[in-house]
Amino acid sequence: MAQMNFGGVMENVITREEFPLEKAREILKDETIAVLGYGVQGPGQACNLRDNGFNVIVGQRPGKTYDKAVADGWVPGETLFSIEEAAQKGTIVCMLLSDAAQIAVWPQIKQYLTPGKALYFSHGFGITYKERTNIIPPADIDVIMVAPKGSGTSLRTMFLEGRGLNSSYAVYQDATGRATDRTLAFGIGIGSGYLFETTFKREVYSDLTGERGSLMGAIQGLLLAQYEVLREHGHTPSEAFNETVEELTQSLMPLFAKNGMDWMYANCSTTAQRGALDWMGPFHDAIKPVMEKLYHSVETGNEAQISIDSNSQPDYREKLNAELKALRESEMWQTAVTVRKLRPENN
Numbered sequence: 001m002a003q004m005n006f007g008g009v010m011e012n013v014i015t016r017e018e019f020p021l022e023k024a025r026e027i028l029k030d031e032t033i034a035v036l037g038y039g040v041q042g043p044g045q046a047c048n049l050r051d052n053g054f055n056v057i058v059g060q061r062p063g064k065t066y067d068k069a070v071a072d073g074w075v076p077g078e079t080l081f082s083i084e085e086a087a088q089k090g091t092i093v094c095m096l097l098s099d100a101a102q103i104a105v106w107p108q109i110k111q112y113l114t115p116g117k118a119l120y121f122s123h124g125f126g127i128t129y130k131e132r133t134n135i136i137p138p139a140d141i142d143v144i145m146v147a148p149k150g151s152g153t154s155l156r157t158m159f160l161e162g163r164g165l166n167s168s169y170a171v172y173q174d175a176t177g178r179a180t181d182r183t184l185a186f187g188i189g190i191g192s193g194y195l196f197e198t199t200f201k202r203e204v205y206s207d208l209t210g211e212r213g214s215l216m217g218a219i220q221g222l223l224l225a226q227y228e229v230l231r232e233h234g235h236t237p238s239e240a241f242n243e244t245v246e247e248l249t250q251s252l253m254p255l256f257a258k259n260g261m262d263w264m265y266a267n268c269s270t271t272a273q274r275g276a277l278d279w280m281g282p283f284h285d286a287i288k289p290v291m292e293k294l295y296h297s298v299e300t301g302n303e304a305q306i307s308i309d310s311n312s313q314p315d316y317r318e319k320l321n322a323e324l325k326a327l328r329e330s331e332m333w334q335t336a337v338t339v340r341k342l343r344p345e346n347n
Contacts, residue, residue, distance in 0.1 A: 014184055014195040016164070024185035025053055031182075034059055034090025036083050036109070037097035038069045041122050044152035045096065047072060048159045048191045059086025087112040092182065094120040100311035102126045103133045110138070116175070118142035118182050123207065124200035127172055129304040143173035144183040146190065147203050155191065164193030172200050208298045213291060220327075223248075227332045237335040245332070246339055 001012045035046040036059040049056045050073075058074045059081050060066045066080075074080035087093050087109040095102050103126070113119055119137050121127065124145060126135040137143050148155045148167045155165045169187050171179045187195045198206075211217065223244050230240035256264040265273050297303050310316060327333060340346065 012197060014169075014187070016188060016194070019184055019188050019195075021052060021188055024188040027178075027181050027185040028054055028092075028189065031055065031091045032057060032089055033092045033094065033186075034086040035094045035096055036060075036086060036105070037095070037101065038065045039096075039098065041148070041152040041155070042094075042096040043068070043072060044148075044154075044156035044159070045094070045122070045190045046074075047156060049186075049189045051159070052189050052191070054189050057081060057086050057089060059083040059090075084108055084112070090117070092118040092120050092186070094122075095126065096122060098311070099123065099125045099133075099307060100316075102135060103308065103312070106133070106135050113138055113141050115140040118144055118176075118179065120186065121145045121200075122147050124170070124202075124204035125208075125304065127200045128204045129301055129308075132301065132304060132308055137173065139173070140175050141173070142171070142176050142179040142182060144179055144186070145170045145172070145200060145203065146183060146187040146192065146195070147198070147207070148190065148192065158193075159191040164191050167192040167195050168198040168203055169195045170198050170200050170203060204304075205295070205298050208303050209291070209295050212294055212298075212303070218287070218290075224330075224332060231331075237331060238339065241332060241335040241339055245336065250343075 002015055002018060003010050004013050031054075033049060033054055033056045035042050035049075035056060038046070038058055038060045042058070042060075046056050046058055057079050058069050060069050061083060069080055070076065081089065083097075083105055090112075093109070093113065097105060106126075115138075119141055121143075122145065124147070126133045127137075127143065130136050146167050146169045148165045150165045158165050167187050167190070169183050171183055174180065176182075184195060227240045227244045230243065231237065235243075252264055252268075255267060265276060268276070294303075310319075313319070
């Protein structure tokens with residue numbers, strides 16, 4: 001375990017150098033890893049583990065996702081089973097279904113969580129809000145988590161490129177005395193860049209806040225507000241989109257992702273520097289109360305309950321698709337379609 005300086009705060013991290021893949025294979029050599037769900041995180045984690053030499057099976061119900069698993073090389077009756085059969089066969093049972101699906105299948109799979117097994121998550125939702133989800137694991141199994149800090153698609157893509165997506169890890173329950181080793185080995189097995197410690201509660205609080213905040217909710221709200229102001233003041237869709245989204249994603253994001261915001265500021269015009277420094281304060285002051293309100297909603301379980309109530313409705317998918325359709329067909333994101341076509345790499 002290495003100590004690293006994060007903005008002046010020392011934290012413990014696990015790297016591939018100190019926890020090599022060979023060690024991970026040795027720790028999990030007698031395990032059968034059962035990946036339940038082949039939607040968002042399932043494909044990346046299952047395929048990476050398989051390619052790294054671990055014994056992996058997949059549990060998935062028939063349908064498009066099942067067909068995708070077959071296309072990815074999982075063989076029905078050999079490495080691809082029903083969710084219940086995979087849970088029965090696995091010694092590490094991975095709950096990589098959606099939060100709503102985890103709640104739905106829990107009554108069927110909990111009987112297969114026999115003493116000594118490990119119940120694995122990549123999100124702290126089901127356990128942190130167990131009074132709401134009813135996912136209450138037996139006391140004689142390990143309950144562990146590795147949470148990649150990105151989508152399963154990114155995890156797989158970066159693995160194939162020889163890179164790694166950073167992950168957090170946590171042990172909620174150590175019944176065997178081997179929970180930490182199992183967790184770290186799993187994190188290395190899926191191809192994590194490095195691993196940093198968290199708790200189930202901290203993971204879900206930060207994750208729900210991030211999704212609703214700077215990663216998705218807030219960024220769409222911010223972009224749309226600026227786009228609308230420019231359009232309302234006579235700017236064309238192309239100009240408004242380029243100044244709001246295209247320059248951010250194609251030019252500036254790579255700069256501050258690589259070297260930091262100060263470096264990006266230093267490599268912009270002096271006019272841009274001055275304006276950005278002057279206006280970051282008012283934006284911070286306007287946004288922070290909203291972020292505090294959001295965190296409180298997460299902390300109290302309100303966001304979790306909204307998700308549970310919404311995602312358990314029979315017409316959930318239809319309503320979701322309608323909302324996503326409205327987003328897709330908005331002027332800003334229809335302008336994006338044309339702008340993407342005009343990028344040099346597409347001509």
